[in-house]
Amino acid sequence: MSQTILIIGGGIAGLCAAITLQQIGMKVKVYERNTEPTTAGAGILIAPNALQALTPYRVSEEIIHQSYSSDGFHIVSDRGRPITQLKVPSSYGRIHAIHRKDLHQILLSALPPGTVAWGKSFSRLEQKDNEVRVSFRDGSQAVGDLVVAADGIHSNIRKQIIQKDTYRYAGYTCWRGIVSVDDLPGVSPRFIETWGTKGRFGIIPLPKNDVYWYALINARQGDLGIANYSTTDLHRLFRNYHDPIPNLLLKTTSQDMIHRDIVDIIPMERFYSDRVVFIGDAAHAITPNMGQGACQAIEDARILAECLRIQRTYQGAFVDYDARRRKRIKQISNQSLMMGKIAQSESFLFTSVRNQLMKHVPKWISHNQAQRLYQFQLKG
Numbered sequence: 001m002s003q004t005i006l007i008i009g010g011g012i013a014g015l016c017a018a019i020t021l022q023q024i025g026m027k028v029k030v031y032e033r034n035t036e037p038t039t040a041g042a043g044i045l046i047a048p049n050a051l052q053a054l055t056p057y058r059v060s061e062e063i064i065h066q067s068y069s070s071d072g073f074h075i076v077s078d079r080g081r082p083i084t085q086l087k088v089p090s091s092y093g094r095i096h097a098i099h100r101k102d103l104h105q106i107l108l109s110a111l112p113p114g115t116v117a118w119g120k121s122f123s124r125l126e127q128k129d130n131e132v133r134v135s136f137r138d139g140s141q142a143v144g145d146l147v148v149a150a151d152g153i154h155s156n157i158r159k160q161i162i163q164k165d166t167y168r169y170a171g172y173t174c175w176r177g178i179v180s181v182d183d184l185p186g187v188s189p190r191f192i193e194t195w196g197t198k199g200r201f202g203i204i205p206l207p208k209n210d211v212y213w214y215a216l217i218n219a220r221q222g223d224l225g226i227a228n229y230s231t232t233d234l235h236r237l238f239r240n241y242h243d244p245i246p247n248l249l250l251k252t253t254s255q256d257m258i259h260r261d262i263v264d265i266i267p268m269e270r271f272y273s274d275r276v277v278f279i280g281d282a283a284h285a286i287t288p289n290m291g292q293g294a295c296q297a298i299e300d301a302r303i304l305a306e307c308l309r310i311q312r313t314y315q316g317a318f319v320d321y322d323a324r325r326r327k328r329i330k331q332i333s334n335q336s337l338m339m340g341k342i343a344q345s346e347s348f349l350f351t352s353v354r355n356q357l358m359k360h361v362p363k364w365i366s367h368n369q370a371q372r373l374y375q376f377q378l379k380g
């Protein structure tokens with residue numbers, strides 16, 4: 001079944017779909033509204049399940065080469081005292097931290113030149129019996145057999161097709177930054193997440209002595225006062241947290257940090273509609289608490305290609321794709337929401353009990369959970 005596939009959105013999901021679909025002989029074109037590859041963005045964690053999904057395309061090796069890795073997370077209190085470790089079983093590989101711009105470049109380099117059409121902002125699509133027609137804001141159009149909707153959490157394609165608002169605000173807001181730490185004492189080679197009553201703080205080493213940090217605090221959605229926080233404001237909040245948190249904030253300029261309210265969407269009831277199939281955040285944006293949003297987008301891209309490869313019709317392939325993805329996405333989306341609630345508690349009593357309980361979770365439970373999360377399964 002060779003088809004012409006229009007992919008809308010050139011983020012991680014769209015580029016990965018272009019890689020996996022080209023590999024099975026599909027004719028693909030990616031339409032991205034940005035006029036050039038992204039250079040902004042902080043760091044991102046790529047977990048073993050995503051690397052396993054990308055193994056056949058030689059992209060995994062490059063991600064491993066250009067990233068900094070760890071065997072999991074150390075969760076600590078605001079004083080730096082150990083709470084628990086979230087470890088990847090050693091046979092599954094490691095978690096890799098990479099600059100987002102480097103990841104995009106790796107994915108783009110795996111595609112033949114000209115695969116991505118830049119500066120093409122989707123406006124509408126029209127499904128016909130034997131084709132789908134896409135219109136862009138510049139007045140141009142493209143026609144293909146199928147459309148892959150990879151246009152992110154605010155997907156215009158999803159809005160056109162399901163006409164329903166499915167956003168959920170998680171109750172917290174996030175800042176991210178990258179700083180060079182050549183001369184900063186107290187930076188550890190570990191991936192550390194600190195849970196305190198004033199908020200959560202992550203410290204993730206990147207290659208070339210850079211550190212990716214993130215901070216999450218509880219807040220009302222769209223609070224403009226908070227959205228305008230400077231690094232000095234954040235320093236005020238986190239000044240009593242363990243080293244090197246206050247110094248990382250002092251070293252970051254306010255212009256260099258990215259702010260975003262944490263929102264997910266209820267996963268779509270069906271990840272397809274006739275000739276259109278949804279992947280990545282467009283289908284199921286997940287809260288970032290488990291570092292799995294992009295990893296699941298990568299799994300989507302691999303499994304979609306597998307379904308189109310083995311099924312005789314696109315209808316059969318989309319039904320198969322939906323069936324293979326649904327349970328895993330629902331589980332991870334719910335687990336991630338729950339983890340955010342537990343980690344963001346501001347109650348002194350709750351956090352004291354939580355920290356004690358987490359220290360005593362039997363190793364086999366956390367091992368089994370990690371196995372389920374970090375094992376990519378082509379059959380879903």
Ligand SMILES: Cc1cc2nc3c(=O)[nH]c(=O)nc-3n(C[C@H](O)[C@H](O)[C@H](O)COP(=O)(O)OP(=O)(O)OC[C@H]3O[C@@H](n4cnc5c(N)ncnc54)[C@H](O)[C@@H]3O)c2cc1C
Nearest residue numbers: 009011012013033045122152280281288291292293294295
């Ligand atoms: C704070 C934070 C931290 C995170 N950390 C991690 C992590 O460590 N690990 C992880 O796996 N995930 C993480 N995630 C989630 C991850 O960022 C997303 O799941 C991932 O980027 C989704 O990729 P995507 O390609 O589906 O969507 P996007 O990255 O949003 O890409 C969508 C693309 O479509 C384009 N587009 C949008 N509209 C149009 C249009 N009308 N026409 C044409 N193009 C369009 C956009 O310009 C963009 O390039 C994090 C998320 C947040 C908020």
